[in-house]
Amino acid sequence: MAASAAAMNQSFRRPRRVLPGFGLTLGYTLVYLSLIVLVPLSAAFLRSAGMGWEGFAAAVTTPRVLASLRLSFGAAALAALINAVFGLLVAWVLVRYQFPFKRFVDALVDLPFALPTAVAGIALTALYAPNGWIGRLIEPLGLKVAFTPLGVVVAMTFIGLPFVVRTLQPVLEELDREVEQAAATLGASGWQTFVRVIAPTLWPPLLTGFALAFARGVGEYGSVIFIAGNMPLVSEITPLLIITKLEQYDYPGATALAVVMLVMSFTLMLGINALQTWAHARHGKK
Amino acid sequence: MRKRSWAAALAPTLMLTLAAGATCAAGAVTLLNASYDPTRELYEDYNKAFAAYWKTRTGDTLTINQSHGGSGKQARAVIDGLPADVVTLALAYDVDALVKRGKLIPDTWQARLPDNSSPYTSTIVFLVRKGNPKKIKDWGDLVRPGVGVITPNPKTSGGARWNYLAAWAYALKQPGGNATSAQQFVRKLYENVPVLDSGARGSTVTFVERGIGDVLLAWENEALLAAREMGADKVEIVVPSISILAEPPVSIVDKVVDRRGTRAVAEGYLKYLYSPQGQEIAARHFYRPRDLKVAAKYASVFPKILLVTVNDVFGGWTQAQATHFADGGTFDQIYGK
Numbered sequence: 001m002a003a004s005a006a007a008m009n010q011s012f013r014r015p016r017r018v019l020p021g022f023g024l025t026l027g028y029t030l031v032y033l034s035l036i037v038l039v040p041l042s043a044a045f046l047r048s049a050g051m052g053w054e055g056f057a058a059a060v061t062t063p064r065v066l067a068s069l070r071l072s073f074g075a076a077a078l079a080a081l082i083n084a085v086f087g088l089l090v091a092w093v094l095v096r097y098q099f100p101f102k103r104f105v106d107a108l109v110d111l112p113f114a115l116p117t118a119v120a121g122i123a124l125t126a127l128y129a130p131n132g133w134i135g136r137l138i139e140p141l142g143l144k145v146a147f148t149p150l151g152v153v154v155a156m157t158f159i160g161l162p163f164v165v166r167t168l169q170p171v172l173e174e175l176d177r178e179v180e181q182a183a184a185t186l187g188a189s190g191w192q193t194f195v196r197v198i199a200p201t202l203w204p205p206l207l208t209g210f211a212l213a214f215a216r217g218v219g220e221y222g223s224v225i226f227i228a229g230n231m232p233l234v235s236e237i238t239p240l241l242i243i244t245k246l247e248q249y250d251y252p253g254a255t256a257l258a259v260v261m262l263v264m265s266f267t268l269m270l271g272i273n274a275l276q277t278w279a280h281a282r283h284g285k286k
Numbered sequence: 287m288r289k290r291s292w293a294a295a296l297a298p299t300l301m302l303t304l305a306a307g308a309t310c311a312a313g314a315v316t317l318l319n320a321s322y323d324p325t326r327e328l329y330e331d332y333n334k335a336f337a338a339y340w341k342t343r344t345g346d347t348l349t350i351n352q353s354h355g356g357s358g359k360q361a362r363a364v365i366d367g368l369p370a371d372v373v374t375l376a377l378a379y380d381v382d383a384l385v386k387r388g389k390l391i392p393d394t395w396q397a398r399l400p401d402n403s404s405p406y407t408s409t410i411v412f413l414v415r416k417g418n419p420k421k422i423k424d425w426g427d428l429v430r431p432g433v434g435v436i437t438p439n440p441k442t443s444g445g446a447r448w449n450y451l452a453a454w455a456y457a458l459k460q461p462g463g464n465a466t467s468a469q470q471f472v473r474k475l476y477e478n479v480p481v482l483d484s485g486a487r488g489s490t491v492t493f494v495e496r497g498i499g500d501v502l503l504a505w506e507n508e509a510l511l512a513a514r515e516m517g518a519d520k521v522e523i524v525v526p527s528i529s530i531l532a533e534p535p536v537s538i539v540d541k542v543v544d545r546r547g548t549r550a551v552a553e554g555y556l557k558y559l560y561s562p563q564g565q566e567i568a569a570r571h572f573y574r575p576r577d578l579k580v581a582a583k584y585a586s587v588f589p590k591i592l593l594v595t596v597n598d599v600f601g602g603w604t605q606a607q608a609t610h611f612a613d614g615g616t617f618d619q620i621y622g623k
Contacts, residue, residue: 064618064622126496129497130496131496147481225484226483230483231621232621233621243442244441245613246362247356248611249358249362249387
């Protein structure tokens with residue numbers, strides 16, 4: 001007992017390092033993050049700063065901008081939610097069951113990652129257009145997907161799927177099956193086991209997957225632009241309005257919109273991170 | 287390892303620098319032409335012809351690189367540092383931006399070459415489905431209820447601005463036409479637009495591949511190309527009573543050619559567009575030639591239309607842009623409440 005405590009103490013004092021020193025790696029981290037993330041972002045802030053507060057407020061509160069923000073964030077949230085539900089299902093099936101062509105299905109999940117977004121957009125539009133394979137079937141039911149806000153959700157769901165599946169998979173693989181068996185021997189039903197035993201472990205990665213899919217959806221341009229229809233006040237996403245402003249050489253106006261998207265996304269990400277920490281802590285205490 | 291990855295990262299930069307340096311060496315010259323989307327095939331042909339001409343005249347071997355994209359996007363790339371020796375864009379507004387935003391060329395650029403620096407022209411025509419089932423003959427038919435019109439968003443597409451102005455010009459020429467009636471007409475037209483693509487090629491795809499809409503507003507060269515590619519069994523061209531003279535302008539980029547020492551070849555490149563050979567190539571790619579002799583030869587391809595110019599009807603591109611396409615302009619008013 002005493003010996004192990006001493007050993008622990010020693011290992012605490014002199015942790016064995018796999019990689020070279022903390023100072024060097026942190027230094028690289030900061031430089032890298034600054035170069036890749038912070039410098040471009042501050043350039044965006046600086047450019048929009050030139051227009052003054054009133055110009056900024058006027059530029060980002062027009063009805064069209066507000067409508068586009070509602071669509072961009074609303075559709076991304078909805079798409080991420082759909083992915084959270086069905087992505088969990090896919091991850092579960094891929095981890096827990098053996099079936100033919102499993103590797104093939106597994107690779108299929110990554111396809112939205114690898115596909116150029118424009119290709120995805122064109123393919124989805126071809127499917128859901130009134131003369132497409134799916135569009136032809138659902139159009140008579142009064143359901144229009146291509147060239148409506150619904151199309152935006154479809155495109156964002158497509159590109160967001162891998163984020164949820166890939167964050168859940170490793171966690172599901174690590175899950176201790178014996179704990180589930182123990183729950184069963186103690187008389188828990190399947191549902192109780194899922195809600196009480198499995199779900200608490202899955203919450204944090206599910207939130208991460210949701211956040212990633214959501215962020216990807218908000219920022220998506222290439223695939224959405226083909227299927228959205230881009231009607232003002234109805235199916236315009238905010239990135240399109242940014243392009244519109246650039247097309248008029250209105251750099252400050254474009255960056256003003258970018259800053260609004262940035263701040264909103266960052267706030268939401270912080271919120272989701274906090275939620276995740278809370279879920280983690282709650283689970284840890286149990 | 288780290289060193290090697292640095293070297294790998296630097297290699298492309300180095301190669302670019304070397305490539306730029308190589309142009310200074312006698313005998314081998316490169317040119318970069320920043321153009322818009324539908325001119326790809328035209329300039330592929332033209333570059334071959336000009337390189338051959340330049341070789342016989344100066345003995346220099348010329349390599350011409352092309353860059354294509356939306357007209358506005360290309361202008362922004364040049365402003366942000368794309369070293370294009372010449373720009374060949376869709377509308378003068380985008381070349382004006384090189385003056386205003388980047389001070390890359392003098393503001394007299396449009397007077398440096400004949401015909402407003404537009405060696406070839408085009409116009410806006412209608413592409414309808416085979417047999418013209420909706421009986422679309424002229425602009426007036428586009429505002430009928432039940433007619434689906436496909437045109438890109440004029441705020442993101444340079445080509446779509448020509449469409450918009452052509453419709454406006456038609457409404458102005460009607461008996462009692464004025465700015466109010468023209469805006470009314472254009473508003474009704476856009477009520478018939480189910481999809482606003484961000485670019486002209488996107489609209490063509492929406493109309494042809496997706497089967498959306500009854501009529502596509504298109505550049506004549508695009509419409510002729512589409513009709514030739516897909517055959518007359520799918521689409522046909524309808525020529526309206528009046529349309530707009532689309533003048534895609536060209537210019538050398540002074541700052542770039544002076545830095546790279548390519549002024550002579552860049553100027554030669556643009557002037558050759560006006561030669562009978564250059565005009566012939568333009569006509570073969572369905573752009574209306576300026577040269578009267580070449581125009582006469584291709585008269586059967588290009589029907590006679592009453593064509594108005596942006597300068598005459600709209601007071602030039604700067605004013606047209608401010609009135610119609612700037613934030614809060616007539617186009618925004620159509621969709622505003």
